[in-house]
Structures are given as C-alpha cells and as structure tokens.
Amino acid sequence: MTGRINLLDLFLLLLYLGGTTGLGMWIGRTQRSTSDYFVADRAIPWWAVLFSIVASETSALTFISIPGLAYTGNLGFLEVVAGYIVGRIVVAYTLLPRYFAGNLVTAYALLETRFGLGTRRFTSVVFMITRAMADAVRVFATAIPVALIIGPVMPKEYTMPAAIVVLGVLTVIYTYRGGMKAVVWTELLQASIYLTGGISAIVLIGQAVDGGWTTILAQAGAAGKLQGIDWYTGFDRPHTMFAGIIGGAFRTVGAVAGAAGSTVGAAEKAAGKQIFPHSSNWFRALKLTPYDGVRVVILGQDPYHGPGQAHGLCFSVPQGVRPPPSLLNIYKELESDLGIPRPTHGFLEHWAKQGVLLLNSVLTVEMGKAAAHSKKGWEQFTDAIVAAVNDKPEPVIFMLWGAYAHKKAANVDSRRHLVLKAAHPSPLSAHNGFLGCKHFSQCNAFLASNGRPPIDWKLPNVVE
Numbered sequence: 001m002t003g004r005i006n007l008l009d010l011f012l013l014l015l016y017l018g019g020t021t022g023l024g025m026w027i028g029r030t031q032r033s034t035s036d037y038f039v040a041d042r043a044i045p046w047w048a049v050l051f052s053i054v055a056s057e058t059s060a061l062t063f064i065s066i067p068g069l070a071y072t073g074n075l076g077f078l079e080v081v082a083g084y085i086v087g088r089i090v091v092a093y094t095l096l097p098r099y100f101a102g103n104l105v106t107a108y109a110l111l112e113t114r115f116g117l118g119t120r121r122f123t124s125v126v127f128m129i130t131r132a133m134a135d136a137v138r139v140f141a142t143a144i145p146v147a148l149i150i151g152p153v154m155p156k157e158y159t160m161p162a163a164i165v166v167l168g169v170l171t172v173i174y175t176y177r178g179g180m181k182a183v184v185w186t187e188l189l190q191a192s193i194y195l196t197g198g199i200s201a202i203v204l205i206g207q208a209v210d211g212g213w214t215t216i217l218a219q220a221g222a223a224g225k226l227q228g229i230d231w232y233t234g235f236d237r238p239h240t241m242f243a244g245i246i247g248g249a250f251r252t253v254g255a256v257a258g259a260a261g262s263t264v265g266a267a268e269k270a271a272g273k274q275i276f277p278h279s280s281n282w283f284r285a286l287k288l289t290p291y292d293g294v295r296v297v298i299l300g301q302d303p304y305h306g307p308g309q310a311h312g313l314c315f316s317v318p319q320g321v322r323p324p325p326s327l328l329n330i331y332k333e334l335e336s337d338l339g340i341p342r343p344t345h346g347f348l349e350h351w352a353k354q355g356v357l358l359l360n361s362v363l364t365v366e367m368g369k370a371a372a373h374s375k376k377g378w379e380q381f382t383d384a385i386v387a388a389v390n391d392k393p394e395p396v397i398f399m400l401w402g403a404y405a406h407k408k409a410a411n412v413d414s415r416r417h418l419v420l421k422a423a424h425p426s427p428l429s430a431h432n433g434f435l436g437c438k439h440f441s442q443c444n445a446f447l448a449s450n451g452r453p454p455i456d457w458k459l460p461n462v463v464e
Helices: 007-030 034-042 046-057 060-072 076-102 107-115 117-153 156-208 212-222 241-259 264-270 284-288 325-338 378-390 403-408 439-449
Strands: 296-300 356-360 397-401 418-422
Touching: 007 117, 007 156, 046 156, 060 076, 076 241, 107 117, 117 156, 156 212, 284 356, 296 378, 296 403, 325 439, 356 378, 378 403, 397 403, 397 439, 418 439
Parallel strands: 296 356, 296 397, 397 418
Antiparallel strands: none
16 A cells, blocks of 8 residues: 555564564573673674674664765765775774784773773763763664554554554663574564665666656756765864764774774683783773883793783782792892892882883783683784884984894884893793893993983882
8 A cells, every 4th residue: 555554564674673683682592691792702604793883883773864964965975985995994904903902892992901990980971871862863763664664553653652662672682582693683683674675676666767867867957966075174064074984993993993992812711811900900001101201122922821910010929929930030130130139029010110011012912821812913913013112313222132022122123222132031041042142231220321311120028
C-alpha cells in the first residue's frame, strides 16, 4: 500500500529486531573468560572488525540526513570523508602501534600514561557527556521508522517513547549477553542489511525514472547538485575541502582511536596476566627527564619481570627492593671510577632528575617472561626517542652497555655526541669490559668541557 505501513513492514521489523538480539545472545553462549567477553579472545577476522567499525560510525541518522543534504545542496559534504581518510591514516601510523606495544585498552589509558590520571578522567567525562548527547540524537532518529511502523497499533503519543525503549533494551540485552563478539557480528549484519538496501534503492530509483540514471545525473549536474569540491578557505561555509579535512580528521582520530584500543595488551590483562611496570610508570623515564633536560642517555633492554621491581627506569628498582646483580656491578664501577660508596638501595630517580634518561628499549613485560613484549611496537617508539635526542643541538653522552644498546644507538652521530661503549653490567659479561670502563668520570669530564655541570652520581640514602 503506497504511503502506508503494512503488515509486511511490521513483520520485517520484528524479524530484524528479534534476529539481531537472538544472534547476539547465541554468539555469546560460548564465552568462557573475560578475554572472550571484552576482546573476543582475539579471534575475530579483520574484515568483520572493519565492517563493525563502519557500522558503528554510521546510523539511521546517516541515511536520513545525508540524502537531505544532497537534495538541498550538493555533494560537498563528501569532503568530510577526505578528513576521515586522513584521520584513519594518523591513527594507523601513530596510535595503533602504541596500543599494541603498550597494553592499552583505550585512548584514555594512553592519555593517562602521557599526562596523568587527571587528564584521563577529564577526557573520559567529556567523551561520555558528548557521546551521550550524540547518541541520544542517533537513537531518536533510529526510532522514527520504528515508530511509523508500530504507530497503527498504539496511541500516537506513545509510539516514539516505545520505539526508543524497545531499541535500547534489545541492544543492551545482546551486548550484555554477547560481549564484543555479539557487537561485532550483529554490526556486520546491520552493515550488510543497510548496504544491500542502499544498493537496491539505487537500482530501483534508476528503474523508476524515465531515462534512468543517465537522465538523473544530467539533471543533477545542470542544477549544480554534483559539485563535490570547494577550495574556499574561509570559516563561513559548512562544507569545504579545508573544513572537511581538518574537521573530519579530528573527529575520526577521536572516534577511531577509542574504538581501536582493544589490543594484545588488553587481551593479556583480561586474561589475568600481570604486566610490569604499572601503566602509570610506562613513561616515567620521559616524565622525570624531559627532552630539553636530557644530558645523558643510558639504554636498557626491557623492564625487570619480577614482582615489584620495574618502575619505568632502566636498571632501577623502587626503594625497599634488593638491587639486582647488574645494578650492583654498576655500583662497583661507580666506586672504582669516582670513589662513590655503594648505595644501600637501587632507586635511580636522583640520576633521572639531573638529566640522565634511563630508557628501556621495550617499556613493558609480562611477569616472569623476559622480552615478552619485544617486537610488538615499543622498539619503534623508543627508536624515535633516541633519534630525537640525537638531533638535539647540544652534545649528549650516550652510555651504551651491551650489544643490544650498541645496536639501538647505532645511528647516533658520534661527531657531535660522546658515545661510550662497554659490555653489559650483567654478572655474565661485566668482567669483559664493563668493570673498569670509567664511563662515569668520562661523562662528567665531557660535560665540564662543554661548560655544563656534572652529574651527581652519588645516590642519597633517603629517596627524594
């Protein structure tokens, strides 16, 4: 019946709502762990995740509003898509490696490691408020066709509230019961339905108009409806290439970054694995020794993997923790080189606060598994740090102990910086060139020759 909702529409609506809810609950039946629930045990194929993200970013609002924009204006709104592409490239090459390397679940965890807990809480609250406002609009728009279908069977004033409640309750049911698997596969189903509907609409519209799409495109072009690029750089037009790229990129970085945060590390945490150090200390070396203050670089490989040892600085342990053998050999060399008595603790923040960057190549590790997080992205991040320090205009001392550190800093310009190499201070190699290397005295002599104060290598007994 033209212009009216019939029983077939009602049947299809019930089939869709019941089918998606049932599919989500059925998929969730095999869950056995928190890893299953939150990250689908890392077993979902990439193409399903791809369609899920696309479906998450589109909605009924997209299908209602976009044709209206095209009808009342032109195709200029597609310029925002260019920004989406730029934003996704930024996320793929800058944020995703840090997620995989850093055991991060969300973009807000990354903000916490970089700027602190206060920043994470503030951005999380802002996101939840703005997301709630945006999703309220999307739910309302989604409820419109549902309300039209159920309208004949209930009073008019109840149709929209009923539609909103039904959609909300069913979504909560299958999401709660099915976890991430249910979300991904139901969204894949939804994407398939609306893509099929969109393609079908294109075909049917072409068949309904005399002359088909040839006539449609000719008339649209004559009316200026096919204009898609506007290079205007002002701020008084809503859809320009300038505004689209900038606005679309920022929106996508915010949206996709958060959605992409479920990673290897998240699965490990969900599975109950212990990761060292605590996430608040992953970037502690960078916090204590900011870029402008770096005078010396000491490179480690990965954090200590025993409980309570790692706290974000290479070779260092918190006060109250017994200094590891490698650190004891460092103390032996300090005593031999500068006559400094051996400290009673292994807490090296005193060095870090003076400009000694105590940087591990890999910033996290699984408990009891040395190098568990190597070759997962951290190395590229710390390589960039070493390269940035190498580019500093003032000379820096690189104290490289062991073959791994030598390789890590292979591209440091020794013509501008002082590069000191020795064996690793481990008991297995310390006697092969570390003990007796006199790196600490050479470091201070180099600083003095460049008019800079020396490092106070003597650790205070009371931690600062």
